[in-house]
Structure formats: C-alpha cells, structure tokens
Amino acid sequence: MEYILSFLHQHIDLIYIVILSVFLGIEVISRVPSVLHTPLMSGANAIHGVVIIGAIIVMGKAEADNYLALIIGFLAVILGTINVVGGFVVTDRMLEMFKGKKK
Numbered sequence: 001m002e003y004i005l006s007f008l009h010q011h012i013d014l015i016y017i018v019i020l021s022v023f024l025g026i027e028v029i030s031r032v033p034s035v036l037h038t039p040l041m042s043g044a045n046a047i048h049g050v051v052i053i054g055a056i057i058v059m060g061k062a063e064a065d066n067y068l069a070l071i072i073g074f075l076a077v078i079l080g081t082i083n084v085v086g087g088f089v090v091t092d093r094m095l096e097m098f099k100g101k102k103k
Contacts, residue, residue: 048087051080
C-alpha cells in the first residue's frame, strides 16, 4: 500500500492530466450530434494503428521470460487490430449508403 501511495504522490500531475482528459473527452463527445458519431468514431479507431505499433515495440523489447509484458503486448496487438479493422468496415458501410443505386 505504501508503494501505491508513493507512486500516486510522485505522479500526481499526470493523474490530474488523465482525469481532466477524461472529463474533456466526455464533454466533447456529448456535444457532437448523433449524425456525426459514426464518421468520427470510425476515423478515430484508425488511430489504434499507433497502439499496434507500440505493442509490437513493447513485445520486441520485452525479455523472453517476462510473460506479463508479452501477454499484454499480444492482447494490445489483437484488440488494436480488431478496432482498426472495425473502424474501416464501419467507414466502408457508411460510404456505401451515399452511393447511388445500381441499375
């Protein structure tokens, strides 16, 4: 418990930034009209490519016996890939709605 309190005390400024970012994100998203949610979210999901690259770097730098880092990196790669593919699928479906009917 002492370690956790020491960590929180040393990184209090970063904790404030994360908390403020959460509240700012909630405010920004709540003010977006529902018509724009799908295009914005599908585009934002493509940013998870950065997560995939970061996870690959973590897995590459991890020691062979550090199973926790390898498992978390593997899960980050899998979940990031699912999110990127899902974002592109949603965008593709959305763009199909705007095409004219084929004759």
